[in-house]
Amino acid sequence: MHSLAFDISHTLAGGLVLISFMMLYQDRLYSLLNVFALHAVVLALSVAWQAFVQHAPHLYITAAIALVFKAIVIPVALHRIVKQLGIHRDIESAVGIGPTMLAGMALVALSMVLMLRVTAEADPLAREDLAFALSVVLLGLLVMVTRRNAVSQVVGFMSLENGLVLAATGAKGMPLVVEISVAFSILIAFIVIGIFLFRIRERFDSVDVSTLDDYRGERR
Numbered sequence: 523m524h525s526l527a528f529d530i531s532h533t534l535a536g537g538l539v540l541i542s543f544m545m546l547y548q549d550r551l552y553s554l555l556n557v558f559a560l561h562a563v564v565l566a567l568s569v570a571w572q573a574f575v576q577h578a579p580h581l582y583i584t585a586a587i588a589l590v591f592k593a594i595v596i597p598v599a600l601h602r603i604v605k606q607l608g609i610h611r612d613i614e615s616a617v618g619i620g621p622t623m624l625a626g627m628a629l630v631a632l633s634m635v636l637m638l639r640v641t642a643e644a645d646p647l648a649r650e651d652l653a654f655a656l657s658v659v660l661l662g663l664l665v666m667v668t669r670r671n672a673v674s675q676v677v678g679f680m681s682l683e684n685g686l687v688l689a690a691t692g693a694k695g696m697p698l699v700v701e702i703s704v705a706f707s708i709l710i711a712f713i714v715i716g717i718f719l720f721r722i723r724e725r726f727d728s729v730d731v732s733t734l735d736d737y738r739g740e741r742r
Contacts (some may be wrong), residue, residue: 527575532651543626545665545677546661546665551671552601562592562684563589566585567585569581569585570582584687592684600673615668616668616670633657634657636653647692648692651689657685658688659686660685662681662684662685665677666682
């Protein structure tokens, strides 16, 4: 049973890393949003499995929050924002897809080497989940850095937070009140980001961050 728990936990955590690479590869907004929803579904399954393995019923609430808000509410809201802003087009990247994927593989290797050495004394299941979680966090940062579209950067931020949730649940979880606070903080952050997207669209007629750079350059 321990080996089965170990294998399923690794399969789900590894699936999150794989889907993070799929987000790096996407060049269309709608596809990116769909992949992000899949990312949240796998996160919910991973957290639910941790709840079962650790006998921690409160983690089922975390899994439900991830499934409802991140896999349904936020992707649907982002689809509507993209449609209302009229920006359903290709995503402009600051770096080509080849160098981006190579950078992603380097970050995953760095995460594995770093976390497996730092957590050498920890439980094997927790330490390898932490290594996968750090990989998801760094790949989320890479999405934010390499994309010029503000909506895709929001998706990178949300996927980064998925990695933090994976780390928290893999390391024997955190208090329920903290999980709920984090979930509502992310929801509020999403609302604020959505408002800013509309304001940026009204002001610059685009949500491409390179437009903001051009505007700052003209002001100098």
